Amino acid sequence: MMLLALTETPGHASGGGHGQLDFMGALFVFMLATFIGLMVIQRVSRLLHTPLMSLTNAISAIAVVGAIIVSAGKDSPGYITLLGLVAIFCSTTNIVSGFLITDRMLKMFKKQEKGAK
Amino acid sequence: MSAETLVQLLYLVSTALFILSLRWMSDPETARKGVFSGVAAMTLAVLGTLTGVIATGGTHYWWILGAFALGAAVGYPLAQVPLTAVPQRTALSHAFGGLAAGLVGTAKFFLYFGQKNEAALAPFIVVALVAEILLGFLTFTGSILAAGKLQEVKWIPQRPVTYPLQNVSNLALFALALALGVALVLHPLAPWAPWAFGGIILLSLAFGVLLIIPIGGADMPTVISILNAYAGLSAVAMGFVLNNKLLITAGALDGSSGLILSIIMCKAMNRSFFNVLFGAFGQTTTASAEGEQKAYKSDTVESAAQVMEQANLVVIVPGYGMAVAQAQHKVREVYDLLKKRGVTVKFAIHPVAGRMPGHMNVLLAEAEIPYEDLVEMDEINGDMPQADVALIIGANDVVNPAARSDKSSPIYGMPIIDADKAKTVYAIKRSKAPGFAGIDNELYFLDKTFMLFGDAKAVMGELARKLAGESGH
Numbered sequence: 001m002m003l004l005a006l007t008e009t010p011g012h013a014s015g016g017g018h019g020q021l022d023f024m025g026a027l028f029v030f031m032l033a034t035f036i037g038l039m040v041i042q043r044v045s046r047l048l049h050t051p052l053m054s055l056t057n058a059i060s061a062i063a064v065v066g067a068i069i070v071s072a073g074k075d076s077p078g079y080i081t082l083l084g085l086v087a088i089f090c091s092t093t094n095i096v097s098g099f100l101i102t103d104r105m106l107k108m109f110k111k112q113e114k115g116a117k
Numbered sequence: 118m119s120a121e122t123l124v125q126l127l128y129l130v131s132t133a134l135f136i137l138s139l140r141w142m143s144d145p146e147t148a149r150k151g152v153f154s155g156v157a158a159m160t161l162a163v164l165g166t167l168t169g170v171i172a173t174g175g176t177h178y179w180w181i182l183g184a185f186a187l188g189a190a191v192g193y194p195l196a197q198v199p200l201t202a203v204p205q206r207t208a209l210s211h212a213f214g215g216l217a218a219g220l221v222g223t224a225k226f227f228l229y230f231g232q233k234n235e236a237a238l239a240p241f242i243v244v245a246l247v248a249e250i251l252l253g254f255l256t257f258t259g260s261i262l263a264a265g266k267l268q269e270v271k272w273i274p275q276r277p278v279t280y281p282l283q284n285v286s287n288l289a290l291f292a293l294a295l296a297l298g299v300a301l302v303l304h305p306l307a308p309w310a311p312w313a314f315g316g317i318i319l320l321s322l323a324f325g326v327l328l329i330i331p332i333g334g335a336d337m338p339t340v341i342s343i344l345n346a347y348a349g350l351s352a353v354a355m356g357f358v359l360n361n362k363l364l365i366t367a368g369a370l371d372g373s374s375g376l377i378l379s380i381i382m383c384k385a386m387n388r389s390f391f392n393v394l395f396g397a398f399g400q401t402t403t404a405s406a407e408g409e410q411k412a413y414k415s416d417t418v419e420s421a422a423q424v425m426e427q428a429n430l431v432v433i434v435p436g437y438g439m440a441v442a443q444a445q446h447k448v449r450e451v452y453d454l455l456k457k458r459g460v461t462v463k464f465a466i467h468p469v470a471g472r473m474p475g476h477m478n479v480l481l482a483e484a485e486i487p488y489e490d491l492v493e494m495d496e497i498n499g500d501m502p503q504a505d506v507a508l509i510i511g512a513n514d515v516v517n518p519a520a521r522s523d524k525s526s527p528i529y530g531m532p533i534i535d536a537d538k539a540k541t542v543y544a545i546k547r548s549k550a551p552g553f554a555g556i557d558n559e560l561y562f563l564d565k566t567f568m569l570f571g572d573a574k575a576v577m578g579e580l581a582r583k584l585a586g587e588s589g590h
Contacts, residue, residue: 022360023241025362026356026357026360026362026365029362029365029366030353030356030357030365030369033365033366033369033370033373034369034372034373036136036370037139037369037370037371037372037373037374038373038376038377040136040139040140040143040370041139041370041373041374041377041378042377043140043143044139044142044143045142045143045144045145046381046466046468046475046478046493047145047475047478047482047488047491048142048145048148048475048478049378049381049473049474049475049478050203050207050473050474050475050476050478050479051142051148051475051479052139052142052374052378052474052475053207053341053342053345053374053378053473053474053475054203054207054210055138055139055142055151055152055155056139056345056349056370056371056374056375057207057210057211057214057345057348057371058155058159059135059138059139059155059158059159059367059370059371060214060345060348060349060352060367060368060371061159061213061214061217062159062162062352062363062364062367062368063214063217063218063221063351063352063355063364064159064162064163064166064217065162065163065166065359065361065363065364066218066221066225066355066356066358066359066361066364067217067220067221068163068166068167068170068181069166069169069170069359069361070221070224070225070228071177071180071181071184072170072175072176072177072178072181073175073176073228074174074175074176074177076224076228077228077231079227080224080227080228081177081180083220083221083223083224084220084221084224085177085180085181085183085184086184086216086217086220087216087217087218087220087221087224088181088184088185088188088217089184089187089188089191090188090213090214090216090217090220091188091213091214091217092184092185092187092188092189092192093188093189093191093192093195093210093213094192094210094213094214094217095159095188095192096188096189096192096193096195096196097191097192097193097195097196097206097210098192098196098210099152099155099156099159100192100193100196101195101196101198101203101206102152102155103149103152104196105200105203105479105482105483106145106148106149106152107149108479108482108483108485109145109148109478109482109488110482110485110487110488111145111487111488111489112487112489112490
């Protein structure tokens, strides 16, 4: 059913961009992104905390990137591909439902209609 | 331009769009732009990844497409749930997010292990892998349980479950998981490594359950926020494993969002993180003993309607009871009728009212109440002494003055909406039972307080009829 070839060339994971690992670079990115996140989120209106959480749900489904890399590996045994595919399914669920429901909620937030008062 | 450069460029733009997406959430006016920006960012991320995979000779494209299609087919109905079910939908999607991260981590470990790939199992990577599966699987079971509690599934206990030595045994399990993790970092290619890895997975799954069972409904906003942060952090860990900076940034944005929401929720309950997670509120139910001789004063909806008509300012304080009864549309009718008579109506929103951050705002927005009239606790409290009527709909602990005055109360120190400072208080309550914390609410026994017992939707509907009917006089 699924490709069951074992690996021939250990050393490089396909698609993962694994060349030399840049630990420090990765940590710097993490630190900076966290600060940006904290500052941006602090300004989010309290009115919108529920939609915010749905939106970040969808954003955390960025795990789909890792899931695609795992699923597409041509040297992986079938069960690993399967794990990746399930992860794609889970992430896609979050992407689709997260963005849709956020938009659905945001559409409901309306200002006072003019002249209605 | 090499394929790798193209991929990184796409990731770079995607990162910028994710940041903008959250930036635009600062204002309801621009928030929908934020969603479009998020969708664009995600599309670029997927396209970039596919480009990279194709360039390095990937495979299984039909399978991948199938997984996408299936995910979309399940995701679409999940976005159509009624808004009262949004807390459990959110918890469920944290579960999916955690599971995805956990599975990718598992796949990566066994792939490297199978290849005997020592370079890929460098200590830094293994630490990240362990963090990824720990957070991922813990978020998975924890969120499933939280969703079950929110949905009030029968076989999941609603009340906090506590037992002796709970925290000690949890910590022992956690220490065991950490020990396995350390062993794995030191000897990633040992013959027992897969067993150690499997052990960590099982412990994480168990840990998620154990962490959530002692948590009660009123703590759900905090817990959902914490699980939100974990889901983000597991994506960060995945980014470290795959050396993928887009995963790190997007995960960090999600993690910091969860962190800030948890801090806001904790502050609004005057509790620490630690206290929410490890200090199950469940046992403190003894405080109500001396309150027995006090009596409620109830009143008819008709006289409540008359008082409200004469008012200049009515402040409505909604709580979880409004969500349970789905009363928001009836609330809107009352709001309209009062406005028509020149009464100013404001809503006082406590940060932890409901079961997730911002829960009340979304329900009231659904009922098309303009968001200018939804006022935060800190802003409305200054106006409370001017309010002629405070109308409390299914809220309890968030208006309990014991939080200000009674040092022995479990909720002492929690910031509250000063409903007791209004000239008259009407409280709609389902039953005479005390609220979540098991303590009587002094507010209900004040001279100026009148109770309207009944289902919030029914009472608000009757109130609307009375207000409408009297216009003929």
